[in-house]
Amino acid sequence: MFESISKRLRESRKIVFVTGAGISQESGIPTFRGKDGLWRSNDVMKLATIDAFNDNPKLVWEWYNERRKNVFSAEPNLGHKAITELEKYSKVVVLTQNIDGLHQKAGSSQVLELHGSIVKIKCTVCNYKGETFTEFLDIPPLCACGNILRPEVVWFGEGLPQDLWQEAIVHANSCDVMVIAGTSLVVSPANTLPIYAKQNNAILVEINPDETIMTSNMDLSIRSTSAIALPELVSIFKQ
Ligand code: APR
Numbered sequence: 741m742f743e744s745i746s747k748r749l750r751e752s753r754k755i756v757f758v759t760g761a762g763i764s765q766e767s768g769i770p771t772f773r774g775k776d777g778l779w780r781s782n783d784v785m786k787l788a789t790i791d792a793f794n795d796n797p798k799l800v801w802e803w804y805n806e807r808r809k810n811v812f813s814a815e816p817n818l819g820h821k822a823i824t825e826l827e828k829y830s831k832v833v834v835l836t837q838n839i840d841g842l843h844q845k846a847g848s849s850q851v852l853e854l855h856g857s858i859v860k861i862k863c864t865v866c867n868y869k870g871e872t873f874t875e876f877l878d879i880p881p882l883c884a885c886g887n888i889l890r891p892e893v894v895w896f897g898e899g900l901p902q903d904l905w906q907e908a909i910v911h912a913n914s915c916d917v918m919v920i921a922g923t924s925l926v927v928s929p930a931n932t933l934p935i936y937a938k939q940n941n942a943i944l945v946e947i948n949p950d951e952t953i954m955t956s957n958m959d960l961s962i963r964s965t966s967a968i969a970l971p972e973l974v975s976i977f978k979q
């Protein structure tokens with residue numbers, strides 16, 4: 741089985757990665773649902789919904805400021821770098837649920853941030869959008885128009901930007917191999933991407949120390965961390 745998948749990998753014209761918080765765990769950024777996950781010690785309904793933000797923007801911004809500090813000091817790990825290296829051997833597109841920018845920092849050239857980006861902000865009223873790379877001293881931060889700024893991320897209960905989601909589906913529908921790394925696959929619509937790929941006869945490879953709800957759909961499930969397994973995946977192309 742592994743030999744046939746290695747052959748498919750080496751012959752692949754396009755590899756799509758679907759990544760989640762687990763790929764950044766070895767960069768020191770906590771996951772959401774793992775044993776030390778953020779949703780284990782924080783109430784998602786108070787921190788990651790539009791209602792929570794409207795009810796208490798200061799609390800939500802305090803949490804995001806803390807996450808920004810963590811992200812700005814984080815560096816890409818061997819998993820991120822392996823994905824970048826694969827661009828030497830195949831077309832690679834990264835569909836990430838992460839907002840930490842570590843794929844881009846590692847040099848990946850085509851990254852779709854399905855859930856937004858922690859550096860991006862936008863006004864809650866006017867159409868101002870911007871990027872900032874330091875924590876905010878005064879929170880909640882205000883726009884020049886006087887209204888509150890918000891992180892440009894997708895909160896629970898909000899939809900993904902339609903053009904971005906349609907583009908993600910096009911990539912899922914047109915890859916030979918989809919590698920699903922570091923995600924529990926419990927959040928939609930990102931967790932439907934492997935289904936699109938499978939419908940187009942792509943090989944599904946899962947990299948996760950734990951089983952997920954979609955493990956049984958995978959052609960290969962590698963019970964390992966991404967910083968260990970992804971460099972090994974690259975070595976297949978060097979044989
Ligand atoms: N390498 C690979 N996978 C890992 C590692 C690691 N070092 N450490 C943990 N994992 C796995 C966990 O076993 C888990 O299956 O990564 C997965 C992380 O799952 P979640 O914490 O649920 O994160 P994610 O799937 O990215 O969540 C999706 O939910 O809260 C929202 O918007 C948020 O984008 C996020 C979305």
